[in-house]
Amino acid sequence: MARARGSIKKFSRAQVLFHWFYGSAWIVLALTGLTFMWRGDPTGPAVGLGPLLQGSVGQTLRLVHRIAAVGLMASPLVWLLGDPKSVWPDLKELFAFGRNDLKYMLIAPLYYTTGRGQLPPQGKFNGGHKVNFYVVFITFFTFAGSGLVMWFGRGSVSDAAFHTAQFVHSLSFFLGSGLFLLHVYLTAVHPFTRRSLSAMVNGWMELQYARLDHAEWVEREIRRGTAQIRDGGPAAEAR
């Protein structure tokens, strides 16, 4: 069976913009935050990335880290102000984790590796999207809270509070990075699921893919008469 033409609107322009605003800030923060993971040998000559991550360049990267942090903290405004009508329905669906979502989480690893198993019908966001969102949602606050403590609280908060903030910030990084790698892999590298990437580029998703990965949502939208379906693939819509 070849791919059928036709696409369905999944995300608004503001949601797409919010996603990339947040994602870009996150990537800058992760890359500049790597300075805190570099454990070179200061007694030996600096090699590789060493010179970039230490000394005055390291200080500049810290400044960039803070600018990106402000960007990340401000990014939800893009969605809240750009498309306020979609905020509540999407959040409501994201926070509803049902039996189908759990089944999806149990079957998906095997299915996306070997094709074995039958994924349960999913809503606009599948179980994986929801887990990813929970981590992003939680780490948004843990990153911001601990980061602000370390940025402005040095010398005024207790030493124990500072160390806790330091721990929470690193823990958030490892949690977020794991999910980030998986997220990028599934949407840009995995041969099947990368078909979903167009939804976060121009807002449109291949209808055939949507029927496979978000069957419940597609049927619901069609039933309600709110589905925006167009002939032609997502790439055609982008033009």
Add this chain to the structure above:
Amino acid sequence: MGRAATWESWRPDPTNPRQHVAMLVDTSECIGCKGCEVACKQWNQNEARISQEPGTYQSHPALDAETWTVIKFFETDAENGMSMWLMQKHNCMHCTEAGCVTACPTDALQYGDYGVVTLDQEACIGCGYCEPACPFDAIHVDQTVWGQKAQKAGKCTLCYDRIANGMQPACVSTCPTDCIKFGDRDALIAWGRERVEQLKAMGYPNANLYGVDEMGGLHELYVLLEPPEAYGLPVNPSLSKTLTLWKYVLQPVGKALLGAGLFGLVLNWLAARRTFKGGLSPHETGAAMHD
């Protein structure tokens, strides 16, 4: 025991960097002249920063990135109409289990030869993690200016450049009462214990030796006339458990899990590209397999 037992001739063994040296400050003989402060600034070419601690004879309220040693003044409560100034030469304690070394993300702070905690300012990114990690408030990051030297941590080096060349630390050399002694750590501890007993016999019942076991053993020892808290020194300081967990558990485990995750994704891709040929799922190609 002041000049009679001088340590001026002692030198570390240049062929044995594993030997642990230390400074011992006999506070009973300190006259608060601040000569050590000046010698420290002069040798290390640190900027002169004029500040004052109101109400005392102290030159600076605390250490900073350019002020690596300060004589702290504490006035005791009056007894029989007499009060007493207690003086503590405050600087980096060169801990055996140092909070700053644990907290430093770039390894700019390390355990060096002779038990000295070394700081490589070139490697310092000025993150300031070391500041709250030090229970003695002995390391600071200069946040006043932007530049090559600013935004870097600064602290006492125990004059590593001098002792590695057979000299004594600048503050030790200049002390007029010889109350700062420099030598083999074990020998200084033995001397300090003897001095404490002598002070007790002279009518100072609270005399004690500070730094033998604190933070795994300090390389800055003090003969004190009163309990440590009277000098603003922490009683039983310890390495933060959260910080230890952060460095020795979270960081290595986190990195290992990220590496394992990345490896898992590569394996998944190798399998998935065979299953999802042309980007189509088995359901689309009619080859769906059900368990």
